[in-house]
Amino acid sequence: MKLIVGLGNPGEQYAETRHNIGFMVVRRLSEVFGVPLKKKGHQGLYGMGRVAGEEATLLLPQTFMNLSGASVASAAKSLTVLPKDLIVVHDDIDQPFGALRIRLGGGHGGHNGIRHICQVLGQSDFIRIKFGVGRPQPGGDVARYVLSSFATAERKTLDPLIDDAVRAVEAVVMRGPQLAMNEFNRREIGP
Numbered sequence: 001m002k003l004i005v006g007l008g009n010p011g012e013q014y015a016e017t018r019h020n021i022g023f024m025v026v027r028r029l030s031e032v033f034g035v036p037l038k039k040k041g042h043q044g045l046y047g048m049g050r051v052a053g054e055e056a057t058l059l060l061p062q063t064f065m066n067l068s069g070a071s072v073a074s075a076a077k078s079l080t081v082l083p084k085d086l087i088v089v090h091d092d093i094d095q096p097f098g099a100l101r102i103r104l105g106g107g108h109g110g111h112n113g114i115r116h117i118c119q120v121l122g123q124s125d126f127i128r129i130k131f132g133v134g135r136p137q138p139g140g141d142v143a144r145y146v147l148s149s150f151a152t153a154e155r156k157t158l159d160p161l162i163d164d165a166v167r168a169v170e171a172v173v174m175r176g177p178q179l180a181m182n183e184f185n186r187r188e189i190g191p
Contacts, residue, residue: 001085002051002081002085003057003059003072003076003079003081003086004026004029004087004173005058005059005060005068005071005072005086006023006026006027006059006089006090007023007065008020008023008060008061009147010062010064017146017147017149018091018133018149018150019091021089021090021091021131021133021162021165022113022131025165026058026060028162028165029166030058033050034049035048035051042078043061044062051173052170053174054173054174056173059071059072059075066113068114069116069117069118069119069121072088072120072121073120083121083125084125086127087126087172088127088129089131090111090114090130091130091146092109092131093133093136093142094109095130095131095132095133096132097132097134098154098161099132100132100168100184100185101129102180102185103130103181104128104181105125108124114128129165131165168180
């Protein structure tokens with residue numbers, strides 16, 4: 001069983017923000033593989049089905065970003081998911097817009113959702129799929145930036161980039177994180 005988590009904040013005011021790219025990717029994944037996100041539990045919305053031929057649970061924590069670990073830990077414990085079977089999709093301000101990076105384990109990189117997941121799980125050996133959202137201008141407020149909507153030019157290319165992130169999740173599920181890293185971490189930015 002794979003547990004595939006998209007990070008974001010609940011509520012319409014956050015729906016199209018940079019910080020919610022994890023939600024956007026997992027919602028698209030649910031559409032592609034026909035796994036509806038209609039169940040409520042684990043302090044989130046979730047659905048169970050098959051992704052790339054594997055049994056999977058898709059989860060959108062509804063705890064707000066900084067408390068994502070509560071939802072993820074609840075689902076992981078209930079489903080007896082091992083860290084190697086936990087895939088978390090989230091925004092990354094240290095990557096340019098549209099860049100995808102797959103990583104196995106490591107630190108939180110200043111991301112409060114990842115920080116809380118590591119804290120609550122008591123370890124960090126899970127898979128992350130990081131979607132680059134770029135940085136604010138020098139001196140700009142990071143919190144305000146990640147809670148803002150994508151720029152008009154970015155929105156024009158967002159759909160194919162989300163599709164690429166879905167393919168990255170699929171590659172991790174089918175071929176494992178190492179082969180998926182070889183494929184996606186070397187790509188040029190963009191569709």
